[in-house]
Amino acid sequence: MIFEEMKQALVAAAERAGLTQYEIYSQLEESISAETLKDEISSFASSVSGGICFRCIVDGKMGYASGERMTADAMEELVSRAISNAQCIDNDDEVFIFAGSPAYATLPEREVRLTDAKTVRDTALALQTATYAESDKVGDGTQSAVISAVQEIHLYNSNGLSLSNRVGMSGAYAMPVVRDGEEAQESFEFALGASAEAFSELPKKSVQKALDKMGAGLVESGKYDVLFDGKQFRQFLSTFSPVFSAKNAQLGLSLLAGKEGEKIAADCVTVTDDPMQQDSPMQTSFDGEGVATARKSVIENGVLKTLLYDLTTAKKAGVESTGNGQKQSYAAPVSIAPYHFAIEAGERTEEELLAAIGNGLYITECKGFHAGANAVTGDFSIESAGFVIRDGKRAEPVKSFTVAGNFFELLKAVDLLGNEIKWGVPGSFTVFGSPDVVVRGMSVAGK
Secondary structure, three states: OHHHHHHHHHHHHHHHOOOOOEEEEEEEEEEEEEEEEOOEEEEEEEEEEEEEEEEEEEOOEEEEEEEOOOOHHHHHHHHHHHHHHHOOOOOOOOOOOOOOOOOOOOOOOOOOOOOOHHHHHHHHHHHHHHHHHOOOOEOOOOEEEEEEEEEEEEEEEOOOOEEEEEEEEEEEEEEOEEEEOOEEEEOOEEEEOOOOHHHOOHHHHHHHHHHHOOOOEOOOOEEEEEEEOHHHHHHHHHHHHHHHEHHHHHOOOOOOOOOOOOEOOOOOOOEEEEOOOOOOOOOOOEOOOOOEOOOEEEEEOOEEOOOEOOHHHHHHHOOOOOOOEEOOOOOOOOEEOOOEEEEOOOOEOHHHHHHHHOOEEEEEEEEOHHHHEOOOOOEEEEEEEEEEEEOOEEEEEEEEEEEEEEHHHHHHHEEEEEOOOEEOOOEOOEEEEEOOEEEEEEEEEOO
8 A cells, every 4th residue: 555655746746846757666576584593593584675766767877876764755856866966867779658558478476474482482492402413423514494475576667667576485495414433514494485384305314415515525626527416506596697698699798699590509499588488486577667577598509599688788789678677675776687587398308418428527516606607708607516427327426626717618518408407596577597508528627
């Protein structure tokens, strides 16, 4: 109800100011989270955050203003600040207040509610207890957490477009530390859900994953056929996703500029962007500009079919917006971002992929993308760990080696794909996923 009241106040203020093109965007988020350390709650948070953003076009320039104070006076001030900000813009890009798409997808009906505080706390403690119970090697430093969040978005503009969406996500993670003598290893496992039953496999999976790394040795430098765990390969998609932005292409910051319709990856690689991915709680039928969203193939059988566009970049390119003009918060400007962005799964099981490699490396851990990857050139050098593959089977663990290469060449070198997409943790409406991936002849720097 509060959005309707603020909308009316903003519309009245805009009319008094003589504005004819404007947009109102509201976002409210409630969340509850609990983290554990040892056998007690180490952190508990319950918050309500959000606000409202007013955009308007003045003399061909888009002005933004946002705030959290929901009063009539604050709405009047919001309009005034947006007008002033528009007059400071030094940018010749054409800007738009969208009239609306012909149709919007109907989202599936589902209950969206915040998990109560007691359940969040009790579930986190139960998860921690179960994680310790998995092995007597689980020790200090082990953490578990549960989070529940609900987000509500409203968009209204001077063209009469009125849209809203309410989504919610609950999940948990287990992060055990295991010790054997002087050696310590850790792991991280996350799962979506809203009950202890949904997280019942987390303790066993996470502890076993940490135990499997014990006693890791070193690997010789050289060229290896590599099996990437999908949880690791999706980090490549996340790190290099900016190259699929039409804005970056138009600014000369993407090597994919001008390559739509060209072959850029192996035949087996299809990358889709799906705002309404079936199993995800984070679905949306419209973007931050009010454009209808839809599933699209960004790469299809190795061919780049489209970049990701908002209204401004689409106008420059003479194409339609792909509905990827997202707002990362109510106060943020529109920016291009994917939704459920993933390499589509193949047909091979993990065992079949290992057998297809015969001898090589199974990479189950990658870190340092923030420092070891260049999103413009595509070059990367990433610290990794995993297992030796010997005679088609996973063998002993190995650590402290580096895989190096180039993202654009990596896409071309993909040979086989696993039969299950492994999704990451949602960051608002953006989630990355990948199946297990076989890449031939990767450069590895070891001992």
